[in-house]
Amino acid sequence: MHITVIIILTYIACCLRVGAAPWKFFQLNARYFSKDQGIFSKLFIDALIPDRWRLFQVPDDAMVCPERYPVFLKPEWGQNAHGIHRADNFQELQKIRQSIQKLDGEQKYILQEGAPGAREFEIFSIDVSKHDGQHDVVTVTEAVNDTEVFPINSKYNSNTRYVDITDRFSNSDISLLAQYLDNVGQFAISRMSVRADSLEELIAGKFHVIEVNLFLPMPINLLDDSFSWSMRLKFIGRAMMSLALATKAIKPVDKSPAIFTRMMLYGRRKNTSMRSLNKLASARRTFL
Numbered sequence: 001m002h003i004t005v006i007i008i009l010t011y012i013a014c015c016l017r018v019g020a021a022p023w024k025f026f027q028l029n030a031r032y033f034s035k036d037q038g039i040f041s042k043l044f045i046d047a048l049i050p051d052r053w054r055l056f057q058v059p060d061d062a063m064v065c066p067e068r069y070p071v072f073l074k075p076e077w078g079q080n081a082h083g084i085h086r087a088d089n090f091q092e093l094q095k096i097r098q099s100i101q102k103l104d105g106e107q108k109y110i111l112q113e114g115a116p117g118a119r120e121f122e123i124f125s126i127d128v129s130k131h132d133g134q135h136d137v138v139t140v141t142e143a144v145n146d147t148e149v150f151p152i153n154s155k156y157n158s159n160t161r162y163v164d165i166t167d168r169f170s171n172s173d174i175s176l177l178a179q180y181l182d183n184v185g186q187f188a189i190s191r192m193s194v195r196a197d198s199l200e201e202l203i204a205g206k207f208h209v210i211e212v213n214l215f216l217p218m219p220i221n222l223l224d225d226s227f228s229w230s231m232r233l234k235f236i237g238r239a240m241m242s243l244a245l246a247t248k249a250i251k252p253v254d255k256s257p258a259i260f261t262r263m264m265l266y267g268r269r270k271n272t273s274m275r276s277l278n279k280l281a282s283a284r285r286t287f288l
Helices: 002-018 022-027 042-046 090-103 171-184 199-203 229-248 259-265 275-282
Strands: 057-059 071-075 085-087 109-113 119-126 137-144 161-164 189-196 208-213
Touching: 002 022, 002 229, 022 229, 042 057, 071 090, 085 090, 119 171, 119 229, 137 171, 137 229, 171 189, 171 199, 189 199
Parallel strands: none
Antiparallel strands: 057 109, 071 085, 071 109, 119 137, 119 189, 137 161, 189 208
């Protein structure tokens, strides 16, 4: 909680310093906001991922029967792994579906296949300019979980710890990882979760994308217990200055979407349509 408050206050201070409006933060990735759904839709963002990195996922209608397990049921919108469930067989999947229907009948869920790869990595990026060919901030953090085989990693999982491994990569490696992000989308700020078997495989682009977070992507390297507070504060200062400059660079539009308000209200509307999501997924049901 303290880190979050420090990040927010530092960002506001940096915005004031460079003459940016901090309330425009939610417009940084506005071009990827799904206006029909009122969220940064996981399925719409998934459609941006190149086939070689993409996991199969579809809107769950409680009728799909996977051929392979584990699978994950994920809310169409959620943060910090909230509401994600893993099923290791069909019986577990059905129990989870029944539980979800009872507790959260209005929320829309997607079914995602389990990602291959022995290790999970979080690639965080801030990109001030989309035209200079480089990202201003890139970190790579490994989610280490020695207890669970197919974990749902998050800061709330007591078996998960985060280790910043950015210094294990050369400058050219970091540039290559930034290019991989650009192959997904031109994001001002993002955190992409991937699984790969090794660092070498990650650098070679042999990974699968679990999720791309565009709404409030925390620089999760700050959760590394080996970081001193001076290291955290130094990184926060540098990163938030880059984010403030990215905010200042936002091109004005006639009418900005009310992203924050609509994201907060998502799930409270009773008649959210899934027709556009079903169209997206209909061509990719060959996995199931």
